[in-house]
Amino acid sequence: MMNSTLTISRLTKRFQGVSALSEVSLSLGPGMRVALLGHNGAGKSTMMKIILGLIPFDGGQVQVCGAAPGSARARAQVAYLPENAAFHPALTGEEQIRHYLSLRGESPRRASELLERVGLGRAAGRRIGTYSKGMRQRVGLAQALIGRPGLLVLDEPTSGLDPVSRRDFYALLDGLAAEGAAILLSSHALTEVEARTDRILILSQGRLVAEGTLSDLRRRAALPVALIVTPAPDAAAALAAALPQARQADDGTLHLTCAQTEKLALLAHIATLGPQVADLEVIPPSLEDIYSHFSRRDGQ
Ligand SMILES: Nc1ncnc2c1ncn2[C@@H]1O[C@H](COP(=O)(O)OP(=O)(O)OP(=O)(O)O)[C@@H](O)[C@H]1O
Numbered sequence: 001m002m003n004s005t006l007t008i009s010r011l012t013k014r015f016q017g018v019s020a021l022s023e024v025s026l027s028l029g030p031g032m033r034v035a036l037l038g039h040n041g042a043g044k045s046t047m048m049k050i051i052l053g054l055i056p057f058d059g060g061q062v063q064v065c066g067a068a069p070g071s072a073r074a075r076a077q078v079a080y081l082p083e084n085a086a087f088h089p090a091l092t093g094e095e096q097i098r099h100y101l102s103l104r105g106e107s108p109r110r111a112s113e114l115l116e117r118v119g120l121g122r123a124a125g126r127r128i129g130t131y132s133k134g135m136r137q138r139v140g141l142a143q144a145l146i147g148r149p150g151l152l153v154l155d156e157p158t159s160g161l162d163p164v165s166r167r168d169f170y171a172l173l174d175g176l177a178a179e180g181a182a183i184l185l186s187s188h189a190l191t192e193v194e195a196r197t198d199r200i201l202i203l204s205q206g207r208l209v210a211e212g213t214l215s216d217l218r219r220r221a222a223l224p225v226a227l228i229v230t231p232a233p234d235a236a237a238a239l240a241a242a243l244p245q246a247r248q249a250d251d252g253t254l255h256l257t258c259a260q261t262e263k264l265a266l267l268a269h270i271a272t273l274g275p276q277v278a279d280l281e282v283i284p285p286s287l288e289d290i291y292s293h294f295s296r297r298d299g300q
Pocket of ligand 1: 015016018019020038039040041042043044045046047
């Protein structure tokens with residue numbers, strides 16, 4: 001495919017007869033942020049290892065920046081951040097990044113600029129042993145940025161980070177994507193990828209069972225929409241009678257569900273109840289609901 005940073009076509013991988021990936025196809029263009037979701041054992045790490053050229057595959061094709069995975073050309077373009085990036089605790093952030101720059105044949109002087117970029121400018125002179133987990137992940141990201149990679153492969157990059165560190169981390173990724181880097185990240189934190197990625201891929205038992213934007217997946221899953229209606233003071237009984245299908249919660253609100261296709265008709269009906277309604281909330285299916293819909297295991 002033209003202008004594709006990563007192209008995977010009908011990729012198959014078996015481990016001693018166990019099928020880890022079956023006929024997986026996908027493509028990632030420059031600047032795309034893609035989340036790879038799946039249960040434990042779904043095949044996410046296997047796919048990342050194949051993209052990085054660390055393990056061979058049995059069938060299909062993989063092109064990384066136009067080259068074979070693991071080739072010198074592909075390696076020069078791909079950066080990888082493992083889930084728990086480990087560094088020498090006695091080195092400072094600056095020393096560690098200078099070291100990696102020298103290994104890659106680049107000027108160690110770029111270390112400060114890279115650390116500044118990931119928000120570690122002020123901590124650059126401190127030993128990594130004193131860094132928080134979020135700061136260590138940033139050192140990992142600074143390392144991944146060496147050589148301006150076209151593709152970033154991030155294995156659960158935000159696991160163990162607090163909400164503010166997560167937000168900062170995604171803001172950094174947004175900046176990199178805006179500069180043209182394609183980003184493939186795996187995550188179990190569904191609600192955060194919901195807002196921070198362009199496309200979602202769901203792997204289940206080695207098969208790509210869903211792919212698209214969240215609204216694509218939402219439409220395809222066709223899960224029910226929930227509505228919460230708050231009665232006006234003294235109107236609870238009348239409202240409950242007008243909405244017999246609703247369940248009354250302990251706080252007095254009325255909870256309803258309906259198919260996507262019936263939503264507008266139900267809203268129109270509630271609108272006719274006028275002053276009996278104090279408030280109305282429409283809650284679309286969450287990414288968790290959509291994820292479980294697509295990744296149901298056999299027999300569940
Ligand atoms: N080296 C190996 N030898 C044998 N089987 C393997 C090997 N590596 C992975 N597998 C199997 O391949 C399947 C996919 O594993 P993989 O590690 O890719 O899943 P994952 O989606 O990354 O899971 P997790 O979320 O737990 O990291 C699993 O059934 C796993 O047991």
